[in-house]
Amino acid sequence: SAVISQKPSRDICQRGTSLTIQCQVDSQVTMMFWYRQQPGQSLTLIATANQGSEATYESGFVIDKFPISRPNLTFSTLTVSNMSPEDSSIYLCSVSGGSYEQYFGPGTRLTVT
């Protein structure tokens, strides 16, 4: 499976600011996804990052709050905008080579104060 890295691994941010999270894969992949895992909870899909076009967002998530870029087949970014304490979560990217299997990065642990 692909090696997936995320930067930063963790951060503490003040409310009202924005943080951009990077996801890098060591090989080209067809699909990239972004998930949120709130403290002690399961994973929830935020959006599918589409290469060369706008991301596809799930119900409850909007582009103004979570803008996503995917400039090529190995890289994507997720920005958490105008943060509030409710945005404190683990943010994870996952990748798929076109099969149904998805592989996850290590996650970015965000705390908003």
Added chain:
Amino acid sequence: GQQLNQSPQSMFIQEGEDVSMNCTSSSIFNTWLWYKQDPGEGPVLLIALYKAGELTSNGRLTAQFGITRKDSFLNISASIPSDVGIYFCAGSGGGADGLTFGKGTHLIIQP
């Protein structure tokens, strides 16, 4: 939206015991996946199931895709201390779809 009911929520077992957990859905999935998440890490894929009725093994792990495509179970035989963690089931409608996750089963092993 789709929801997955995963049970049990937590399990306290003795080392060497067998473990069983399951997931049910209100909707049909084309793929069932089982993941394990250790503290501070991302989920790691354990088993993927593609066909209704399919039974797949990976070492001490065995998983089955329910015949109705609305459920799946995961069994772990002869548990060892490194099996401790949170196990998640996940369903997918297709290759381009994101995953819907269950709430997780916390496995705690008492020596």
